[in-house]
Amino acid sequence: MARFSYSTVGYGVFSLLGERYRMGRIEVFDSQDESGYQVHEGSYCMPFEAANQFESFIESIQTDLPIHFQIGDMGWCERECARDLGFTGPAEMKDEEKVKEFYRKKNEEYARQQGYKDWDDLIANSKFGTKKDPE
Numbered sequence: 001m002a003r004f005s006y007s008t009v010g011y012g013v014f015s016l017l018g019e020r021y022r023m024g025r026i027e028v029f030d031s032q033d034e035s036g037y038q039v040h041e042g043s044y045c046m047p048f049e050a051a052n053q054f055e056s057f058i059e060s061i062q063t064d065l066p067i068h069f070q071i072g073d074m075g076w077c078e079r080e081c082a083r084d085l086g087f088t089g090p091a092e093m094k095d096e097e098k099v100k101e102f103y104r105k106k107n108e109e110y111a112r113q114q115g116y117k118d119w120d121d122l123i124a125n126s127k128f129g130t131k132k133d134p135e
Contacts, residue, residue: 002062005029008044008055016093016102020081022051026058028066040066045077 010024017023023045027038046054061067078090085102087093104119111122122128 001031002064003031004063004066005031006058006061006067007038008058016085016087016099017045017078017081020047020084021045021077022048024055045072045074 005028007027007029008024009027010022012018013021013023023043026042026044028040028042030039033039044054075090078093082088082090082093085093087098087102092098107119107122111117111119114122116122116125
């Protein structure tokens with residue numbers, strides 16, 4: 001059995017970055033450390049299309065020597081995510097009104113896909129609508 005093994009732990013992403021990326025940490029375990037906890041960790045931000053492959057790869061690694069790698073940066077991911085979502089840049093993705101507008105459009109599309117006229121129609125006429133007072 002190799003000395004070092006690796007696992008991934010996903011994070012909840014509560015920003016627009018989570019529309020295109022899965023984020024998490026890579027935990028490094030050392031069989032010579034008796035604590036039972038990871039001895040080191042790193043982070044990752046992967047486009048959804050590659051996240052499963054990346055996580056499977058990391059979790060399949062076992063080495064007798066530790067590893068190190070570094071590629072890209074969060075600024076690059078944020079800029080590309082902003083561009084892909086139709087924002088002018090990362091700062092606009094943090095603008096409360098722009099975020100609200102983005103989700104409103106996304107909700108409108110979802111409502112139409114479900115057969116409703118728009119989001120307001122879905123809310124008013126679905127089981128999630130305003131609760132009516134019993135008469």
